Amino acid sequence: MKKNLLFILFMFSIDFVAAQNNSDCGTQMKTSWIQELARKTANLQPQFSAPQTVNVPYQIHLIVRANGTSTITLQDLYDEIDSVNAFYINSGIHFYECIAPEIIYDDLLFDFDYNTEESILLTQHYSPNVINMYFANTVTSWSGAALCGYSQYPPSDDYLVMAASCATNGITLSHELGHYFGLFHTHGGSAFELVDGSNCATEGDLICDTPADPTLSNTVVDVMCNYTGTALDMNGMPYAPDPTNIMSYSRKVCRNYFP
Numbered sequence: 001m002k003k004n005l006l007f008i009l010f011m012f013s014i015d016f017v018a019a020q021n022n023s024d025c026g027t028q029m030k031t032s033w034i035q036e037l038a039r040k041t042a043n044l045q046p047q048f049s050a051p052q053t054v055n056v057p058y059q060i061h062l063i064v065r066a067n068g069t070s071t072i073t074l075q076d077l078y079d080e081i082d083s084v085n086a087f088y089i090n091s092g093i094h095f096y097e098c099i100a101p102e103i104i105y106d107d108l109l110f111d112f113d114y115n116t117e118e119s120i121l122l123t124q125h126y127s128p129n130v131i132n133m134y135f136a137n138t139v140t141s142w143s144g145a146a147l148c149g150y151s152q153y154p155p156s157d158d159y160l161v162m163a164a165s166c167a168t169n170g171i172t173l174s175h176e177l178g179h180y181f182g183l184f185h186t187h188g189g190s191a192f193e194l195v196d197g198s199n200c201a202t203e204g205d206l207i208c209d210t211p212a213d214p215t216l217s218n219t220v221v222d223v224m225c226n227y228t229g230t231a232l233d234m235n236g237m238p239y240a241p242d243p244t245n246i247m248s249y250s251r252k253v254c255r256n257y258f259p
Contacts, residue, residue, distance in 0.1 A: 024148035057098030058131040112136035132159040139163040151179040186213040195237035213241040225254035
């Protein structure tokens, strides 16, 4: 499914703008997908007409304790997906429930560890041809760090994993779905994109209609969502990033923009 959806999205030339402090998002850039994205977008031209709506199916997998208790409910998750759809509507994407939710009664998986438990999800609790959205109490990365969530860049299995504490904050699920469709963080894997945009196709998020980003954080974005940093690019030009971009590392409360 992902390969076909990605092809559709690129054919529409959706104007995606490439959350979390660094430990929140565990999605990792891969050289293979950087190369693939560059190849797919090399000859695309922007389109300014409204894109045709693509309906994307999903299934919720809510992991609860063996006794049935949990820190979030299905209704919490449906409300969050409503928020996600509000973000994605301008890009012509609408998420809909294709398969009834699965409730996983498992004390082990309730506090999810990537290293020992991801294979259990993908072999025992995975549905083909939909986005599998797994919601655990906590999520621990391959390095042992606590995460809000992670996804995989395509091509890969169709899934994302979310921690309950971040699953309903209005931002993180939309952010991880952005990764699922191939979006990088606005600063990319390294903040070497030049302010003048001359290397925008090969650095940062590889998207030229987003400004260069030196890697945002709460320390360089104030409570009014203004960038207060003084970083300069390699040409000595001051950065002017967009703190509202949902794929950035800006303050969560500021990230409300997803064209």
